Amino acid sequence: MQTLYLVSVWIHILAASIWLGGMAFLVLVLVPWLRRTPGAPAGTLLSETGRRFRSVGWVCFALLLVTGSFNLSMRGVTLASLSSAVFWATPFGRILLTKLVAFSLVLGVSAIHDFVLGPRATALIARHPRSREAAASRRHAALLGRVNAILALVLVAAGVMLVRGSPW
Ligand code: HEM
Numbered sequence: 438m439q440t441l442y443l444v445s446v447w448i449h450i451l452a453a454s455i456w457l458g459g460m461a462f463l464v465l466v467l468v469p470w471l472r473r474t475p476g477a478p479a480g481t482l483l484s485e486t487g488r489r490f491r492s493v494g495w496v497c498f499a500l501l502l503v504t505g506s507f508n509l510s511m512r513g514v515t516l517a518s519l520s521s522a523v524f525w526a527t528p529f530g531r532i533l534l535t536k537l538v539a540f541s542l543v544l545g546v547s548a549i550h551d552f553v554l555g556p557r558a559t560a561l562i563a564r565h566p567r568s569r570e571a572a573a574s575r576r577h578a579a580l581l582g583r584v585n586a587i588l589a590l591v592l593v594a595a596g597v598m599l600v601r602g603s604p605w
Contacts, residue, residue: 442511449504453596456497457589459490464582480566484559491551498544505540509533528603536595543588550581 467486471479514533518524525534558574565571598604 438511442508445504445507445511448500449508452497452500452504453593456494456501457593459493460582460586460589463487463490464586468579480559480563484556484563487551487555487559491555494547494551498547501540529599532595532598532603536592536599539588539591539595543585543592546581546585546588550578550585554578554581 463486467482471477471482514524524530554574555578558571558578561568561571561574
């Protein structure tokens, strides 16, 4: 069981790294380069890489949820403790609650970004790249990307504190 637990934490951290790394590449490398390179096929590049990363991202979310739940069970968290107010009032319970709220928000924001705003933005950019609608939809999609980046920082911090305790 100990080996399975170690493999689960390993997969958990790998899935977190792949999701975070992919977001960082898009936000810190690809989008700034596209902005500085007028002739680049921004619409196609964003839609093709965005679509591919979308699948990778949702696989990571599924892996994080499954391994996260298993990690919790290996730390003695049961369905009974999850339904007890006493558990959620403990330092571990408060950190876990923060993490689960942040994760739920990430799923919601990602669903809107990946299946509504993202596709709408890339379609508008492809059809009318210089239109005000295209610029507005790109801004909205980018804003959701930034919200997810902030939530990701909260999730990693909560993960570290679940293992090592909180500083306050
Ligand atoms: C995008 C979502 C998530 C990210 C980025 C993330 C990130 C992390 C990281 C980086 C750690 C390792 C911390 C360390 O060893 O110092 C960790 C640990 C942990 N995470 Fe997550 N996590 C996510 C989602 C979840 C979810 C949904 C759950 C619960 C269902 C969860 C439960 C845990 C648990 C229990 C640990 C402690 C592992 C152990 O026992 O050592 N995580 N998380």
